[in-house]
Amino acid sequence: MVIVGAGFGGLQAAKALGKADSVRVTVVDRYNHHLFQPLLYQVATAVLNPADISAPIRSVLHARNTEVMLAEAKSVDTRRKVLVIEGGEIPYDSLVLGTGATHSYFKHPEWDRVAPGLKTLEDAVRIRERVLTAFEAAERESDPVRQREWMTFVIIGAGPTGVELAGALAYMTRHSLPKDFRRIDTREARVILLEGLPRVLSAYPEVLSEAAKRDLEKLHVEVRTGAMVTDVDAEGVTFGDEHISTRTVLWGAGVAASPLVRSLEVPLDRxxxxxVTPLLTAPGLSDVYVIGDVAAVEQHGKPVPGIAPAAMQMGRHVGKTIRDRLANRPLRAFRYHDKGSFAVIGRGYAVGVLFDKWRMKGLPAWMVWAGVHIAYLIGFRNRISVMLNWGYTFFTKGGRDLRLITGKVSPRMPALASSTQAPALPPAQPELPAPRSVPVH
Amino acid sequence: MVIVGAGFGGLQAAKALGKADSVRVTVVDRYNHHLFQPLLYQVATAVLNPADISAPIRSVLHARNTEVMLAEAKSVDTRRKVLVIEGGEIPYDSLVLGTGATHSYFKHPEWDRVAPGLKTLEDAVRIRERVLTAFEAAERESDPVRQREWMTFVIIGAGPTGVELAGALAYMTRHSLPKDFRRIDTREARVILLEGLPRVLSAYPEVLSEAAKRDLEKLHVEVRTGAMVTDVDAEGVTFGDEHISTRTVLWGAGVAASPLVRSLEVPLDRxxxxxVTPLLTAPGLSDVYVIGDVAAVEQHGKPVPGIAPAAMQMGRHVGKTIRDRLANRPLRAFRYHDKGSFAVIGRGYAVGVLFDKWRMKGLPAWMVWAGVHIAYLIGFRNRISVMLNWGYTFFTKGGRDLRLITGKVSPRMPALASSTQAPALPPAQPELPAPRSVPVH
Incomplete structure (x- = not known):
């Protein structure tokens, strides 16, 4: 049994098989940690530490029959039944693929360099540093036009990631940053959320989209729906006839399945x-299971959404299927139970649907969201740390202490002012008088 | 007033001048954060988060007369009285240089690539990832000789940094890691501490050096004193007639002052x-103060040590001197008050000297050390977070959750085993029976 990817799906599959002593499980991942992706935007906006939302895979999977290997999977050779990794091969009898999704820039892979997306810890740290560096650059910049460009942030895509990023970023500019700068007023920063569809959070009921839009606007996010982006470069973003000059563009728009599944040579969706089949196997490959964001599953004519609970349910189901096959028990088709999904707009404010029934917004929605996220977070220390950081942010109006740029001054930073001139520094202090006496000890 | 470097010295100087309304203070640093360097080794050994021991300079220096600029200082032009930074110049009337120390590889700058030192957060994260990756590589490696090389760690230099790194690393291999691996026993890892001088912690009284050595050996650190290293490369370390094959060498041996002070064209020590003069100014430059690790100060014929309290005292003294000169008050020479220094050996165990008088070791020394470090740490959230992480580590015997390799599988990782062969994986599970029935939902 080889499981590729220790995300929500892979981890559940491994855990479900951890007690099946006749099975040996090898979990392969290119990272050493499981990542709690739903809170990734809070690392990007300096509310949480990277380690708060990650757990070493080895420390999560302790079952004696389970082995963890840090390796990048390259392809699957279904004829020889081997997983090809960098520098070697791993034979499998059953294979579970839960390799997740990556950003998709549709037909514009070149946007990748200017508009980073948010899928990994590296992405989150990069976005955090880009945003903080933009304010540093604005503070140093003396040309008001360029200064405004540094203080303009565009987020493309108003799904949950885009909405959460925009809300948290706007909150930061209004509450945690203003006191820190002398030459700029960070409250004048523009946070612009662009969405090609007619409304934000289009997977949610219309009434919640409306509520989310209103609340984003209260936080001074400029929400532009029906805005099809046609160009993104280092100078700004173009959509329709409009152009926004900005130095910081974040990508929350498209995702695509990890390319590993292409090597299966089975039909893929767009x-x-x-x-997948009802057993979550790849068509024609009864020993290859595909789960989470790389699986397209329909139920009641609707696609199962690409969210953590769906991936976890698929992982558990595959674990059960394999145990049932070993025990020669009848197998059941996968069935998705919609427990709900939520998107956070701002401090103590969210929208969401619980059990596919109850629409919630405001503080109650935020409380459900927070409780569920704390409960599902892996590791006792992580739970404590996240709760403390949230509490701190809540009471002090901003994640002051985590505003860390790990590296030294970025190469992206503009030269001092726009010329090699000295900046308009405060006037020199009065000439110091000469020392009067210096008793030498 | 321009202050270069927001370390312990620069920060104290800025704070001392924060209330002097006739002075305008510009603090220049290439990082956006003040770093609490004494705890850096705990980031390198996965006990603390990077953000736990850093604080954004802007959030620390809130005085109205104080401005922070993120920039890399290049040189000082003392004739024109300007600080040259990347892409510009900043005129000064008084200048405080507190740019700290960097690693020194003596006459072997090429060792830099193979034997990273520990001065910045980037260094700490790099060391953490190197160490964790070495165990991952050992787990993947099938050749026992190479496996032993991956599980051998050499630390060069048994000053406080080297001793603390060695102790924490040995503790990790014995307590936090063993349960995580299947093919290797991390308790068999060798941690070797090399010191050219006849004893460890040579700045401490001999009896404490002895105690430290004994305690390191209890933690299974191999301590080799009088070991002059003559070669370091990707394959290992040579000293005397001996060669140790290892893939991981850490540098705790030499430091040198930041090169910025060379541009002052004043006499430097080795x-x-x-x-500096008794006023902590550079000789012949009454408007240029030099503090912390870039200043060589003698007192009672003994050099003032390069530790945080000394730098803080110098920073405060310079702030006071400048205020006194403005007020036309008599000036006093700098005088160092030795409050003590401590080095941690292991969990709940340290050695040190308090007030230049009391020698301490064991748990009492550790408690003083911990109390002082918590007290001097900047930021309420950091204090809570560090205490929690220490408590967690203490009670669970190891910093399990922070063992984060942020990036994906490292390029340093060996090819699978030493050939392109499949590794000696556990035997395949019994062939699965075909599914019996698949009710489609």
Whole structure:
């Protein structure tokens, strides 16, 4: 049993098989940690530490029959039944693929360099540093036009990631940053959320989209729906007839399945996902299971959403299927139970649907969201740390202490002012008088 | 008033001048954060988060007369009285240089690539990832000789940094890591501490050096004193007639003053530090103060040590001197008050000297050390977070959750085993029976 990817799906599959002593499980991942992706935007906006939302895979999977290997999977050779990794091969009898999704820039892979997306810890730290560096650059910049460009932030895509990023970023500019700068007023920063569809959070009921938009606007996010982006470069973003000059563009728009599944040579949907069978196997490959964001599953004519609970349910189901097959028990088709999904707009404010029934917004929605996220977070220390950081942010109006740029001054930083001139520094202090006496000890 | 470097010295100077309304203070640093360097080794050994021991300079220096600029200082032009930074110049009337120390590889700058030192957060994260990756590589490696090389760690230099790193690393291999691996026993890892001088912690009284050595050996650190290293490369370390094959060498041996002070064109000592006047100014430059690790200060014929309290005292003294000169008050020479210094050996165990008088070791020394470090740490959230992480580590025997390799599988990782063969994986599970029935939902 080889499981590729220790995300929400892979981890559940491994855990479900951890007690099946006749099975040996090898979990392969290119990272050493499981990542709690739903809170990634809080690392990007300096509310949480990277380690708060990650757990070493080895420390999560302790079952004696389970082995963890840090390796990048390259392809699957279904004829020889081997997983090809960098520098070697791993034979499998059953294979579970839960390799997740990556950003998709549709037909514009070149946007990748200017508009980073948010999928990994590296992405989150990069976005945090880009945003903080933009304010540093604005503070140093003397040309008002360029200064405004540094203080303009565009987020493309108003799904949950885009909405959460925009809300948290706007909150930061209004509450945690203003006191820190002398030459700029960070409250004048523009946070612009662009969405090609007619409304934000289009997977949610319309009434919640409306509520989310109103609340984003209260936080001074400029929400522009029906805005199809046609160009993104280092100078700004173009959509329709409009152009916004900005130095910081974040990408929350498209995702595509991890390319590993292409090597299965089975039918994929438009997002590159495998159209799996009811047992979650790849069509024609009864020993290859595909789960989470790389699987396209339909239920009641609706696609199962690409969210953590769906991936976890698929992982558990595959674990059960494999145990049932070993025990020669009848197998059941996968069935998705919609427990709900939520998106956070701002401090103590969220929208969401619980059990596919109850629409919630405001503080109650935020409380459900917070409780569920704390409960599902892996590791006792992480739970404590996240709660403390939230409490701190809540009471002090801003995650002051985590505003860390790890590296030294960025190469992206503009030269001092726009010329080699000295900046308009405060006038020199009065000439110091000469020392009167210096008793030498 | 321009202050270069927001370390312990620069920060104290800025704070001392924060209330002097006739002075305008500009603090220049290439990092956006003040770093609490004494705890850096705990980031390197996965006990603390990077953000736990850093604080954004802007949030620390809130005085209205104080401005922070993120920039890399290049040189000082004392004739024109300007600080040259990347892409510009900043005129000064008084200048305080507190740019600290960097690693020194003596006459072997090429060792830099193979034997990273520990001065910045980037260094700490790099060391953490190197160490964790070495165990991952050992787990993947099938050749026992190479496996032993991956599990051998050499630390060069048994000053406080080297001793603390060695102790924490040995503790990790014995307590936090063993349960995580299947093919290797991390308790068999060798941690070797090399010191050219006849004893460890040579700045401490001999009896404490002895105690430290004994305690390191209890933690299974191999301590080798009188070991002059003559070669370091990617394959290992040579000293005397001996060669140790290892993939991981850490550098705790030499430091040298930051090169910025060279542009002052004043006499420097062998470590590149400015031999300052009793007022802590550079000789012949009454408007240039030099503090902390870039200043060479003697007192009672003994050098003032390069530790945080000394730098803080110098920073405060310079702030006071400048205020006194403005007020036309008599000036006093700097005088160092030795409050003590401590080095941690292991969990709940340290050695040190308090007030230049009391020698301490064991748990009492550790408690003083911990109390002082918590007290001097900047930021309420950091204090809470560090205490929690220490408590967690203490009670669970190891910093399990922070063992984060942020990036994906490292390029340093060996190819799978030493050939392109499949590794000796556990035997395949019994062939699965075909599914019996698949009710489609």
């Amino acid at each position: 997002a590159g996902r495998v159209k | 470590a590149g530090r400015v031999k």
